[in-house]
Each structure stands twice: as structure tokens, then as C-alpha cells.
Amino acid sequence: MTEKRTALYDEHTKLGASFTDFGGWQMPLKYSSELAEHHAVRNSAGLFDLSHMGEVWVTGLEAAAFLDYALVGKISAMAVGKAKYSLICTEDGGIIDDLITYRRPAVPGAGDVGADRFLVVPNAGNADVVAAALAERAAGFDVLVDDASAATSLIAVQGPKAQELLLRLVPAAQHGLVTELKYYAAVEVPFLVGGAGQELLLARTGYTGEDGFEIFVANDDASALWQALVAIAEDGELTPAGLASRDSLRLEAGMPLYGNELSLQGDPFAAGLGPVVALSKEGDFVGKAALAARKEAGAGSTAGRRLVGLKGLGRRAGRAHYPVLKDGGPVGEVTSGQPSPTLGYPIAMAYVEVEHSEPGTALDIDLRGKAEPFVVVDLPFYKRAT
Numbered sequence: 001m002t003e004k005r006t007a008l009y010d011e012h013t014k015l016g017a018s019f020t021d022f023g024g025w026q027m028p029l030k031y032s033s034e035l036a037e038h039h040a041v042r043n044s045a046g047l048f049d050l051s052h053m054g055e056v057w058v059t060g061l062e063a064a065a066f067l068d069y070a071l072v073g074k075i076s077a078m079a080v081g082k083a084k085y086s087l088i089c090t091e092d093g094g095i096i097d098d099l100i101t102y103r104r105p106a107v108p109g110a111g112d113v114g115a116d117r118f119l120v121v122p123n124a125g126n127a128d129v130v131a132a133a134l135a136e137r138a139a140g141f142d143v144l145v146d147d148a149s150a151a152t153s154l155i156a157v158q159g160p161k162a163q164e165l166l167l168r169l170v171p172a173a174q175h176g177l178v179t180e181l182k183y184y185a186a187v188e189v190p191f192l193v194g195g196a197g198q199e200l201l202l203a204r205t206g207y208t209g210e211d212g213f214e215i216f217v218a219n220d221d222a223s224a225l226w227q228a229l230v231a232i233a234e235d236g237e238l239t240p241a242g243l244a245s246r247d248s249l250r251l252e253a254g255m256p257l258y259g260n261e262l263s264l265q266g267d268p269f270a271a272g273l274g275p276v277v278a279l280s281k282e283g284d285f286v287g288k289a290a291l292a293a294r295k296e297a298g299a300g301s302t303a304g305r306r307l308v309g310l311k312g313l314g315r316r317a318g319r320a321h322y323p324v325l326k327d328g329g330p331v332g333e334v335t336s337g338q339p340s341p342t343l344g345y346p347i348a349m350a351y352v353e354v355e356h357s358e359p360g361t362a363l364d365i366d367l368r369g370k371a372e373p374f375v376v377v378d379l380p381f382y383k384r385a386t
Helices: 009-014 034-043 063-070 124-137 162-167 172-179 219-232 243-252 288-296
Strands: 018-022 025-030 046-049 056-060 083-089 095-107 115-121 144-147 152-158 186-193 196-203 212-218 305-312 323-326 329-339 346-353 362-367 370-377
Touching: 009 219, 025 034, 025 243, 034 046, 034 243, 046 219, 056 063, 056 124, 063 115, 063 124, 083 124, 095 124, 095 196, 124 144, 152 162, 152 219, 162 172, 162 212, 172 186, 186 219, 212 219, 243 329, 243 346, 305 329, 305 362, 329 362, 346 362, 346 370
Parallel strands: none
Antiparallel strands: 018 025, 046 152, 056 115, 056 144, 083 095, 095 115, 152 212, 186 196, 196 212, 305 346, 305 370, 323 329, 323 362, 329 346, 362 370
16 A cells, blocks of 8 residues: 655655654654653644544535434534534444534525535544545435545644744734634634735644644645744744654543544443433434443443553553453453653553442553553543643
């Protein structure tokens, strides 16, 4: 399979990035030190290329009703300008992907009727699958599904200085668009890039546990925006950051990663995502019957396994697929784990049998034949001061 490169690949090369394959894309793993990049996001701001993510536009008179059917959440209840975290599932309740949907202003139509418009953002490795699933599920609905992933780049600025930095690229008269933007909301903002103003979709979303923004931009304009962000930052204010720090940041924030915590074989209720599944919404949606049956059977509450946080009591970290033990016997499996740069001790997420999932429960992780002590804790491990 031919490797895919984002529109910012040359920018990463200039910065000396080390690359890795992620979902078929050549992505920067780190530029220098993943620890330095992690701490930069926690203390100042980090700059990420997320252009491997997908962007699928759904437009039409029945767009809201269609997404209510295609996804497990009640997308029609979302106000214009807001964003919503949701899942797209199979008929049997397996998780195809977790994704964010943004409701944008309606497209003018005939008379006073406007066509609703939504932007669905799936994960990199699932972008093609999600776009295909949405196109297939659109049969019978008055909607257009347009996969714009190949033409769209996504740049994130994450960290306590993120807002301050972005304001330097926005005309003073429009600063309120940025400062008043709420979490999980998006707005069109004019950015001063290349000596001219360019209106771009700015979302106050992220995957790091910090305040931050994600900017959608056409591929042809991505390098200019990246360079402008680097140029307006003072020394130490903005650090390009790769996938290694993105993973440690999201783990500290207790955010699931598809392929680790979420999968086709997984379960929204076991993953702690029961509130995302709107079983009470009117009408059918793909996977509704199967998910209702799983909930009725106590999945993730009284039966099966549940996703938990584990805090290490020693110095060694558990890794994905390491067994979780209770009194020497297996009761679960680690999905993600590593030493926490911010907290200074090992952390992990794991699926464990529900009877061993209460906070305070002492468990061990089998570190290649040696039992290392951990304790169940509430997620997230890290929460920023507000």
C-alpha cells in the first residue's frame, strides 16, 4: 500500500521530525523529545498536524434525521455552531468509530427552506470506512454525503497559551469570535495569513486534556497557516508536537483511542460511553436493538468487563495487551499504558471484570512474568485547572 502524506509533510521534514506509520499515513512521531513536547502542551502550547483525520460533509433537508439514524447520538438536538461526540456502530452494536460532528449554519435553499449542514470528523484509520458507511446509510434520505478528507487539512493548537497565540492571527475586531467560543463549539474566523484575511472553521475541541483549538483549512493553504503560527510565537510559546506526545496527553486525560480502548468487538457501555448512546431518541438507528439488549444485560455495569483507570504503585508501566491480575488470576487486559510525564507515576487504561472495577481495588499488571501493583482510580488521571 502506498504511504499517504499530509499537505504538511515538508514542514515536518524541515523540522527534523521522526516519522511513523499511523492509519496508512506517514505522521510525525516526534520532533526532538516526546517528553519536552508533552510538557510544552501542559505548560504553554503545542502545534499538531491532524490532517490524517477525515472530514465528511452531510448536507440536505433531512441531514439531521439522517445522522440520528446513522449515529448513536441525537444529533438533531444539537444547536447550530455546536459539536457533539458520538459513535457510529454496526447493526450488532460493534463500534466502527468514535467521531465528532459539527453543526454548521444551514445552506440557503428555495424559498425560506435551508438545507442543514454537518461536518463529521472520523479517525484517520477509519475515515474511508466511515465515509462509505454514511454513504450507504444515506439511501432513502434527502441528503448529500461528501467526503472532503483528501482536500482538507486540520491543524491543532493545544495548551494554556493556545487562545493567546491564535488571537495574534485574528483581527482585533474579531477577537470575540475566539475568546467567546465555548468548548465543543465552532465558528468561522478570519485569520491573517500571508498578508491577507482568510476565513477558516475554528473549533474549540482537542484530544489533550488542555484548552485548545482545531482549525480546518484547505490543503493548499495549510503550510501558510502552519508557518504563520510558528512565526507569531515567541521562543518556547509554541512547540510542534508529534503522535508520541499526543498519545501520552490523551491517556492522562482518560480519552479513548480507537484500536486500543474502542473496536468493532468492543462495547459502548463497557467503554463508559453509555451516555453517548441515545436509546430514548425517537425512531430507529443503526445498532439500536443490539445496544438496547446489551444495556439490558448489564454490559459494563453488572456483567462483563468495564474500562477503568489504573495507577501504578511502583515504577514500572504496563503496556497494551498486558494481563491484569487479581490474586494471581487474570481478570482483564491493559489497553493503553505508560509512565505519566505530568503525574510522575505509571498509568494505564484497562478492561477488567466489573466485580474488580471499583476505585480503590488493588490489582496487578503482569509485566512479562512479574506482578506489578496497581490500584483502580477514577478517570481522567489528569484534569486541567480551570
